[in-house]
Amino acid sequence: MELDDKVCYCFRVSKRKLINFTRQTQPSRPSQLSECFGAGTGCGWCIPFLIRLHEEVMGQIEKTEPQLFEGSAEDYEQLRAQYRDQIKSGSQQKNQHGGEASTSGTDDE
Template identity: 50%
Template sequence: MNLDDKVCYCFHVSRRKLVNWVRHNAPKVPSQLSMCGGAGTGCGWCIPFLKQIFKQGTGPGAGCVSCVATPDDTLDVLTPEEYAALRAEYVKAGNGTPPPGAEPLPEAKDEKTD
């Protein structure tokens, strides 16, 4: 994903905004990224990716125990379409509920209407 692609679809927060927020605010823990436009406080899908951005922006030894299980390159290898489709699966499986105004879920190929 590119810097201008959305990471938090619930509150429309881009990767660029999050990366810059980390650089300017030097958060101590990943959950502080929620102060950047509410990222991570909607359906919860983006939380592992916020941890990844935190880890990349703060460097090794930042003290993030929960970041250990988060791969460093996931955002770099996913396309925006793949990311959106995975979020849709996450939400449809009942793992989170997007708030009003969130990015709508993409239609699955078998759900399209004529």
């Protein structure tokens, strides 16, 4: 995932915006990333990615460059579309803060 790729598609918030926001404001909780243009307050898909980004940027996970998603931006977008279809059909619940949604890009279930 590149810096200018979208993490939150509902509000079109890029990885770069989220990293800069986190570095500048030093939020104590991942949920405070919602103050960055509303990230994570729409469909809920990006919440697990926001949590991971917060941990990486705040130094809770050692990394030089946050790698939220190992696949391409297109793969991320496709997985989000599948997630939204599952929410609409009722086969999956919306991600909530602190949920256990997978960020690996694979369907382990």
